[in-house]
Amino acid sequence: MAGVTVAERGEFNLIAAVVAGLPSADSVLLGPGDDGAVLRPDGDLVISIDTMVEGVHFRKDWSSASDVGRKAVASSIADIEAMGAVPSALVISLALPGDLEVAWVTEFSAGVREECRLAGAVLVGGDTTSASDITVTCSVLGNLGGRAAVTRTGARPGDVLAICGRLGWAAAGLAVLKRGFRSPRAVVVAHRVPEPPYGAGLVAAEAGATSMIDVSDGLLADVGHLARGSGMTFDINSALLDIAEPQRVVAAAIGGGDPLVFALTGGDDHALAATFPPESVPEGWTVIGTVAAGEPGVLVDGQPWEGEAGWHHF
Amino acid sequence: MAGVTVAERGEFNLIAAVVAGLPSADSVLLGPGDDGAVLRPDGDLVISIDTMVEGVHFRKDWSSASDVGRKAVASSIADIEAMGAVPSALVISLALPGDLEVAWVTEFSAGVREECRLAGAVLVGGDTTSASDITVTCSVLGNLGGRAAVTRTGARPGDVLAICGRLGWAAAGLAVLKRGFRSPRAVVVAHRVPEPPYGAGLVAAEAGATSMIDVSDGLLADVGHLARGSGMTFDINSALLDIAEPQRVVAAAIGGGDPLVFALTGGDDHALAATFPPESVPEGWTVIGTVAAGEPGVLVDGQPWEGEAGWHHF
Numbered sequence: 001m002a003g004v005t006v007a008e009r010g011e012f013n014l015i016a017a018v019v020a021g022l023p024s025a026d027s028v029l030l031g032p033g034d035d036g037a038v039l040r041p042d043g044d045l046v047i048s049i050d051t052m053v054e055g056v057h058f059r060k061d062w063s064s065a066s067d068v069g070r071k072a073v074a075s076s077i078a079d080i081e082a083m084g085a086v087p088s089a090l091v092i093s094l095a096l097p098g099d100l101e102v103a104w105v106t107e108f109s110a111g112v113r114e115e116c117r118l119a120g121a122v123l124v125g126g127d128t129t130s131a132s133d134i135t136v137t138c139s140v141l142g143n144l145g146g147r148a149a150v151t152r153t154g155a156r157p158g159d160v161l162a163i164c165g166r167l168g169w170a171a172a173g174l175a176v177l178k179r180g181f182r183s184p185r186a187v188v189v190a191h192r193v194p195e196p197p198y199g200a201g202l203v204a205a206e207a208g209a210t211s212m213i214d215v216s217d218g219l220l221a222d223v224g225h226l227a228r229g230s231g232m233t234f235d236i237n238s239a240l241l242d243i244a245e246p247q248r249v250v251a252a253a254i255g256g257g258d259p260l261v262f263a264l265t266g267g268d269d270h271a272l273a274a275t276f277p278p279e280s281v282p283e284g285w286t287v288i289g290t291v292a293a294g295e296p297g298v299l300v301d302g303q304p305w306e307g308e309a310g311w312h313h314f
Numbered sequence: 315m316a317g318v319t320v321a322e323r324g325e326f327n328l329i330a331a332v333v334a335g336l337p338s339a340d341s342v343l344l345g346p347g348d349d350g351a352v353l354r355p356d357g358d359l360v361i362s363i364d365t366m367v368e369g370v371h372f373r374k375d376w377s378s379a380s381d382v383g384r385k386a387v388a389s390s391i392a393d394i395e396a397m398g399a400v401p402s403a404l405v406i407s408l409a410l411p412g413d414l415e416v417a418w419v420t421e422f423s424a425g426v427r428e429e430c431r432l433a434g435a436v437l438v439g440g441d442t443t444s445a446s447d448i449t450v451t452c453s454v455l456g457n458l459g460g461r462a463a464v465t466r467t468g469a470r471p472g473d474v475l476a477i478c479g480r481l482g483w484a485a486a487g488l489a490v491l492k493r494g495f496r497s498p499r500a501v502v503v504a505h506r507v508p509e510p511p512y513g514a515g516l517v518a519a520e521a522g523a524t525s526m527i528d529v530s531d532g533l534l535a536d537v538g539h540l541a542r543g544s545g546m547t548f549d550i551n552s553a554l555l556d557i558a559e560p561q562r563v564v565a566a567a568i569g570g571g572d573p574l575v576f577a578l579t580g581g582d583d584h585a586l587a588a589t590f591p592p593e594s595v596p597e598g599w600t601v602i603g604t605v606a607a608g609e610p611g612v613l614v615d616g617q618p619w620e621g622e623a624g625w626h627h628f
Contacts, residue, residue: 035396036362038463041355048350049405082349091363139453149352
């Protein structure tokens, strides 16, 4: 199989390779292979869609095909977690250059399956087409059971802001890769494959989270959505942010930078950020700030943050 | 606004432009603007995903931005119709070159809305990112009410094969455009914007369709999926295929070609093809063939078709 290209293999055989022998679930009434998959919902449902493009979100020389598959699934499912839903099923569209080796697609599929397994979701369908750059789009569904979704608009004065998951690891890894290095390995790996805290969205919803978002563009940028959505002033206490050793190493190596910048502005780790009444913060979540009535926006240690807030496309 | 590019506008403002003032529906509990949309399902649900890429599925000099938006929505929703479901909601991911004019995106969005209105579906969310070629991915949901989905596997001996919608129009239009012409206008317009028979999938399901598919790759190719899925021999009676005047004109103009080729092998019109017990064919559907036990495959007038069966990517 080595060296066989996507064009030589053809669309239908390629889809077959991606979906062959997929695990299923009781809620999946019909999996891949028809015009659509058929699912049995559990309560109201959440849907999201996300695209990753080669050269924009990943590079083939920095990430393996498996890494790309895992990252596409993880970043998409984080949106479902952030609504307090239980991820159930996803569909993937793959746009691929004709000269790409089929082995890349096979390895990508293995990564997709592995991440689906970790998240408890089932791949139920897909589409492949040709394109000049590898483009991966995941649309994910989640079940809300009998619960209401946790939106960005419900934070109230007196709530606390808490996070679950890592901040600034992927950004530190990207900074390293951009300078041509491959270590510290922990942050490079974090850039390649995020580790959203699967299940934490449901825990937060059941604990009474008043608002929630996943940190995809950076803590300040995403908490900013909660602040403006809820019409509240959020204040992050930087002393409560856990700055890991590899981030300190990277910040020190790259021009004496402040490692706090990674935690405040680095995206792509897909931690969850949520607000709770102070007595309701569930296990596994760390309080990092407060919510008060006032001008909608985010302060750091009581002051406006001076600097770049997060990732911008284009 | 003329001349402003996607890069100048920025991602968040671009999303806002796409989703501003969207219509909603009772089943949409939360529309665009959060990590995911929240929907109330009606029975089991169908999900599909489809991607269109500039230079592969459309050209900006052949199709307006509105045409591209309409085609992306129409071709995606046809998959939901083909399962016998009622299209309800869709999410769209747009990957765009930074130097694309915002006006293109605005016009694209207008086309998306228009086609959603025709199909009775609601745009509930989206994602934008940068890419070298315009890449549009739609994921669509449909409701099955209390019904079961109509798959590709249920055709039985003695059933008839019927279609609803147009065959070979878009292919004739593409043939014209490829030679540098813009007429006959009817087929060129059909290439730009397909006209799936919205509602016909539900009608077929309620009438007792035993198998169904949408004709996206060509009649022979797609009926072939029904034949192999059901393990039956399908026989198309070519005299029952409606060959429209513009198709005859194009076939005659392009090297004395047989207009039947467009109807048998042309994709992208998104007609529905379904099998029914002979007494159950609903109004609006045209019988074009028969189903019998035998080697799984498709015959034309009792003979194997010699020639290209349909569209291949890559």
